[in-house]
Amino acid sequence: MTSTTTVLGSLLEPTTLAGLPLTSRFVMAPMTRYHSPGGVPTPEVAAYYRRRAANRVGLIITEGVLVGHPSAGHHTAVPRMTAGPAERGWRRVTDEVHAGGGRIAAQLWHLGSAREAVDGISAWTPSGTPRGTHAMTLADIDDLLAAYAGAAGVAVRAGFDAVEIHAAHGYLLDEFLWPHTNRRTDRFGGTPAGRAAFPAAVIRAVRAAIPAAMPLVVRFSQFKERDYAARIAESPAELAVLLEAFAAAGADVLHASQRHFDDPVFPGSPRNLAGWARHLTGLPSITVGSVGLTRDFLGSDALRALVGRVDAGEFDLVSLGRILLGNPAWVTLAAAGRLDEIHDYRKSDEDIYY
Numbered sequence: 001m002t003s004t005t006t007v008l009g010s011l012l013e014p015t016t017l018a019g020l021p022l023t024s025r026f027v028m029a030p031m032t033r034y035h036s037p038g039g040v041p042t043p044e045v046a047a048y049y050r051r052r053a054a055n056r057v058g059l060i061i062t063e064g065v066l067v068g069h070p071s072a073g074h075h076t077a078v079p080r081m082t083a084g085p086a087e088r089g090w091r092r093v094t095d096e097v098h099a100g101g102g103r104i105a106a107q108l109w110h111l112g113s114a115r116e117a118v119d120g121i122s123a124w125t126p127s128g129t130p131r132g133t134h135a136m137t138l139a140d141i142d143d144l145l146a147a148y149a150g151a152a153g154v155a156v157r158a159g160f161d162a163v164e165i166h167a168a169h170g171y172l173l174d175e176f177l178w179p180h181t182n183r184r185t186d187r188f189g190g191t192p193a194g195r196a197a198f199p200a201a202v203i204r205a206v207r208a209a210i211p212a213a214m215p216l217v218v219r220f221s222q223f224k225e226r227d228y229a230a231r232i233a234e235s236p237a238e239l240a241v242l243l244e245a246f247a248a249a250g251a252d253v254l255h256a257s258q259r260h261f262d263d264p265v266f267p268g269s270p271r272n273l274a275g276w277a278r279h280l281t282g283l284p285s286i287t288v289g290s291v292g293l294t295r296d297f298l299g300s301d302a303l304r305a306l307v308g309r310v311d312a313g314e315f316d317l318v319s320l321g322r323i324l325l326g327n328p329a330w331v332t333l334a335a336a337g338r339l340d341e342i343h344d345y346r347k348s349d350e351d352i353y354y
């Protein structure tokens with residue numbers, strides 16, 4: 001069926017992202033799956049990512065991977081980016097994805113206040129909360145910069161093509177960006193530049209730990225998992241301060257997380273968050289949010305508009321999240337017009353692992 005292929009248009013074409021060649025403009029969005037016992041990705045995890053890479057997803061971004069610090073996260077089935085068995089597990093993952101013809105970025109994650117105090121370690125946050133979380137000291141900040149740099153070094157050794165820093169959705173780095181959770185009065189709080197200072201320091205530490213030519217992606221959002229109406233920037237000017245700090249610290253790509261890709265962000269412009277990111281910084285950007293969740297999306301005006309916005313240079317790549325859980329071959333099938341082999345996203349797709 002040529003109509004579908006035509007509608008996917010330039011999304012199916014090879015491209016480069018900050019120098020990294022990709023077979024398409026589709027990205028697999030990072031999705032936590034709890035399939036790595038003891039923090040070690042299994043052969044099943046490698047096969048899961050390879051299946052998507054072999055089906056024309058140009059760039060895989062892994063699920064959030066905990067940096068090597070006890071405060072980063074508590075769940076034992078969430079993978080870690082640490083030397084030893086986890087590094088060997090990741091080497092198998094990157095080898096499989098490369099064998100499938102794809103590229104893969106590691107998403108580095110610290111949960112911040114979302115970490116449960118299950119083993120005597122209270123959650124770390126920028127400035128503490130009434131719930132008794134631990135307000136980070138300057139020594140803690142140095143420790144975490146070392147942990148991020150260490151994790152980035154492991155990712156390089158394990159064969160990743162890129163690194164993504166998770167600074168979205170209300171986790172630690174986003175808790176620094178958001179005035180509601182960052183009440184610090186030192187240079188890591190206060191103004192937008194102050195709120196960006198710790199995430200920027202993490203970007204700088206990771207940049208120094210990876211090869212100069214390796215793309216460094218930063219994921220950010222306005223919304224939080226606990227508060228969809230939350231905002232880190234009230235205006236384009238405020239967003240510019242945050243994103244310019246990321247760029248100056250060494251970010252090459254901005255992954256702008258939204259729940260619906262076609263939602264405008266600021267009054268008076270239809271630009272989405274990825275559009276603003278690219279407009280304000282000149283960096284390539286990735287959009288995401290409810291792309292392709294139902295079969296009707298293929299052949300729809302919404303898809304035509306999405307492709308048109310890529311062609312117009314508003315943003316560069318398109319992430320697919322939930323639709324890839326139950327439809328690992330979504331891109332291949334959509335490109336071939338084999339729509340009857342695709343099923344709409346359903347919540348139960350989150351329970352299968354294939």
Ligand SMILES: Cc1cc2nc3c(=O)[nH]c(=O)nc-3n(C[C@H](O)[C@H](O)[C@H](O)COP(=O)(O)O)c2cc1C
Binds near residue numbers: 032169321
């Ligand atoms: C099961 C699940 C796990 C997720 N885990 C992560 C994660 O680890 N890191 C992250 O940045 N986003 C995570 N997300 C958000 C997705 O990356 C994506 O932004 C979101 O699902 C919206 O895209 P979609 O509408 O195409 O699914 C997760 C989403 C889902 C559904």
